[in-house]
Amino acid sequence: MSEQEVLDFVVDTRWHDLPRHVRRQAKMCLLDNLGVTLAGALTHVAQITAAYASRTWTGDGATILLQDQRSSPLGAAFANGWAANAIDSDDIIRYAGHAGGQVFPVALALAEAGGMSGARMLSALVVGYEVAHRVGRCWHDAHEVYQSEGAWGSVACAATAAHLMGLEPALVAHALGIAEYHAPNAPMMVDIDHPAMVKHAMGWGTMNGVISAQLAAEGFTGTPSILARDRYSDWVNDIGQRYVMVDGVTRKRKGFACCAWTHGAAEGARRLADEHEVQLKEIAGIRVETFHEGWRLGTGLPESTEEAQFNMAWAVAAMLVDGEIGPRQTLEERLGDPELRKVARKVEVVESEDLNELAALFEKGDQRGCWASRVTLMLNDGRQLTSGLEDGGFHFPGQAWGEDDVEEKFRWLADHVLDQGRIDDLVALAWRFEKVPDVGELTDLVAR
Numbered sequence: 001m002s003e004q005e006v007l008d009f010v011v012d013t014r015w016h017d018l019p020r021h022v023r024r025q026a027k028m029c030l031l032d033n034l035g036v037t038l039a040g041a042l043t044h045v046a047q048i049t050a051a052y053a054s055r056t057w058t059g060d061g062a063t064i065l066l067q068d069q070r071s072s073p074l075g076a077a078f079a080n081g082w083a084a085n086a087i088d089s090d091d092i093i094r095y096a097g098h099a100g101g102q103v104f105p106v107a108l109a110l111a112e113a114g115g116m117s118g119a120r121m122l123s124a125l126v127v128g129y130e131v132a133h134r135v136g137r138c139w140h141d142a143h144e145v146y147q148s149e150g151a152w153g154s155v156a157c158a159a160t161a162a163h164l165m166g167l168e169p170a171l172v173a174h175a176l177g178i179a180e181y182h183a184p185n186a187p188m189m190v191d192i193d194h195p196a197m198v199k200h201a202m203g204w205g206t207m208n209g210v211i212s213a214q215l216a217a218e219g220f221t222g223t224p225s226i227l228a229r230d231r232y233s234d235w236v237n238d239i240g241q242r243y244v245m246v247d248g249v250t251r252k253r254k255g256f257a258c259c260a261w262t263h264g265a266a267e268g269a270r271r272l273a274d275e276h277e278v279q280l281k282e283i284a285g286i287r288v289e290t291f292h293e294g295w296r297l298g299t300g301l302p303e304s305t306e307e308a309q310f311n312m313a314w315a316v317a318a319m320l321v322d323g324e325i326g327p328r329q330t331l332e333e334r335l336g337d338p339e340l341r342k343v344a345r346k347v348e349v350v351e352s353e354d355l356n357e358l359a360a361l362f363e364k365g366d367q368r369g370c371w372a373s374r375v376t377l378m379l380n381d382g383r384q385l386t387s388g389l390e391d392g393g394f395h396f397p398g399q400a401w402g403e404d405d406v407e408e409k410f411r412w413l414a415d416h417v418l419d420q421g422r423i424d425d426l427v428a429l430a431w432r433f434e435k436v437p438d439v440g441e442l443t444d445l446v447a448r
Contacts, residue, residue, distance in 0.1 A: 002236035003228035006131065006176075007169040009240040010159045013127050015119040015434060022243045023434070026122045028406045029129065031430040032091060032251055033084060033104035035410035038417050038446060039257070040086030041066035042327055043305055045197040046079070053079040061113035066417060068448035073109040074210045077157075080105035081206035085149075085199060087327055088309045089257040089413065093129065094248035094396045095365045096136020102153040102205045103128025103160045110164040110210070111439040118436035120164065126245065127163045132156035133244040135225075137365070138232045148188035150201025150208075154179040155225060157209020158216075165213055177222025179212035192296050195306040247397030248365075254409040255324035256392075258308070261294040261371055262315035262325075263392025268375035270319045272385045278377060280320060280339075285378040286347045288312060291359035294373060295351040301341055305330050313347035314340070316375075327416050365396055403431065422446075 015023070040046050050067035057075030064071055064079045071079065084090055084101035093099045103125060111121035132153065139152035158179035162172045186201035216222065227236050256263055265288045272278065288294075290312070299313035308314045308330040317340050318329035328334060352374070361369025370391035377385045407427055414423045426445055429436065436442070 002230075002233035003173065003225065004169070005237050005239050006134070006159075006227050007172045009130065010127055010163050010172045011167070011169050013123050013163065013240070015123040018123070018126060019243065021246050022126060023122070025246050025249065026125050027430060027433060028401060028403065029091065029100050029125055029245070029249065030104070030122065030433060031406050031410050031427070033100040034426065034430065034442075035413035036087060036090045036101065037065055037080055037084040037104070039089065039327055039413040040083035041417060042331060043083070043086040044332075045306075046083035046086050048197070049082040049203055050079045062109040063112060063443040063447050065443070065446045066448060073113040074207065074214075076109040076112075077105045077206040077210050078203050080108065082203035085202040087257040087305075087330065088199075088259055089252045091249050091251045092260060092394065093133055093136065093250075094244060095133060096140065096149070096152060098149045098200055098202065099129055099132035099136070099153065099156060100249075101202050102149065102157050102209070103132060105206050106157045106160045106209055107164065108439065108443070110161055112443050114164065115438055115440070116164065118433035118439060118442075121439050122434055124160050124163045126243075128156050128160035129245040129249070130239055130243060131159040133248055134236050134239060135227060137235055138226045138229070140363070141232075142226060146188045148186040148191070148200040150186050150203070150205035151183045153202065153205035154183040154208040154212070155227075157206050158212040159209075161210045161213035162216070165217060167213065167217060171216045173225070174220065174222040175213040175216035176225040176227065178215055178220060179209050179222075180225045181223050182208055182212065184208070189293070189296060192293065192310055195304070195310040197306060199306060250394050250396065251401055251406070251409070253393055254412045255326065257326045257413075258315050258330060259297060259310050260392060260394060261290070261297060262312050263394070264371060264373035264390035265290060265294070265312060265375055266315045266319035266325060267392055268373055268387035268390035269316045269377065270323065271390070272375060272377050272387050273320060276385055278379065278385070280343060282379050282381070283343070283346060283377055284380045286316060287376040287378065288316065288347060288349045288373055289352040289355065289375075290349060290373040291355040291371065292351055293359065294371070295349050297349070299344065299347050299349055301344060302335055304335075305332055308335060312349050313344040316347050317341075317343035326412070362394075367396060370394065418446075
């Protein structure tokens with residue numbers, strides 16, 4: 001009966017019935033996802049997909065954020081989904097990967113188009129996150145090839161859309177099944193080896209999810225979803241009773257807009273340099289020990305923002321040179337910087353078996369695991385300074401983020417694209433969003 005519990009949760013969830021700590025997390029997820037989507041508007045992938053969406057899915061029902069363009073809800077969800085992951089600063093959930101960057105654009109587009117309240121949109125976010133935690137866990141267990149977020153995220157996005165569309169349980173089941181059957185084959189490590197705009201297939205997940213719910217509403221049928229399999233009932237049947245998103249969401253901190261697998265190494269390098277008062281000119285070489293997936297990120301000098309985000313050497317260099325890895329370090333206009341390139345050339349990356357074991361535990365949601373690295377700075381005078389285990393701050397249960405932490409990160413991201421007045425207005429709006437009668441109040445502030 002695991003799927004029935006999911007279907008009932010998608011249909012019956014109401015904002016005012018949710019526990020207080022769930023509602024608090026939902027509003028923090030709202031502001032964090034808004035920030036990464038706004039900053040993502042700076043990228044070429046966001047501009048390409050915005051233009052494509054407004055041309056292909058014509059209409060003015062929903063806003064493509066900061067692109068001065070509108071589209072149908074489907075088009076807006078598609079374009080904003082690419083933007084939400086475009087700088088790789090969006091959240092990560094237990095058992096799965098990036099979730100908010102998919103369910104947020106779907107919830108925003110459909111809620112805006114339907115003239116819905118902030119409370120309705122927030123309840124849809126909760127539905128999306130809770131389904132994402134469970135379907136992502138099942139998906140990774142069932143597939144030998146590591147598929148990226150747009151695959152399992154398609155199902156979470158379908159649940160988000162179905163909730164806002166008010167589909168009955170039988171139609172929700174079809175929506176989830178349609179989304180799963182049509183989910184993209186998105187082999188993550190192919191993009192790690194050859195970084196491109198496809199990345200985590202986030203925009204594809206949003207599009208597939210919305211279309212699947214719309215088709216189900218028209219009577220199109222789908223196969224049973226992975227959530228209906230008996231083998232996963234223990235992972236699924238607590239939905240609506242246990243809210244995994246409360247401590248199962250971990251966020252990239254202010255100053256980090258790059259692959260999470262690089263954070264430990266970048267942090268370790270900066271900590272060593274600060275503690276030992278090392279100047280850049282004193283560093284002869286930098287060795288990073290890490291787990292297999294981090295090792296795959298490599299050290300080649302990037303030529304695009306996607307290559308910069310998925311690059312161990314560039315993250316370490318940016319942190320040592322600028323003290324952060326954000327849009328100013330990873331957008332194309334900075335990739336020719338001679339100092340960044342000089343430091344990046346000094347980085348070598350080696351794989352470590354003990355760090356592989358920790359990473360494997362982390363991927364399963366085990367509290368003992370982590371995405372960790374060790375860093376050694378080799379100095380011109382022959383000294384070698386080695387860090388301890390650096391995990392980049394990713395833990396489950398998630399670190400204790402408060403409203404102040406989320407707001408600080410949002411302001412850092414939004415400062416790249418908005419004036420201070422609009423930033424202040426958006427922060428105030430997010431914290432009272434459950435009282436907003438029409439989501440259009442938010443999109444009006446970020447239409448262009």
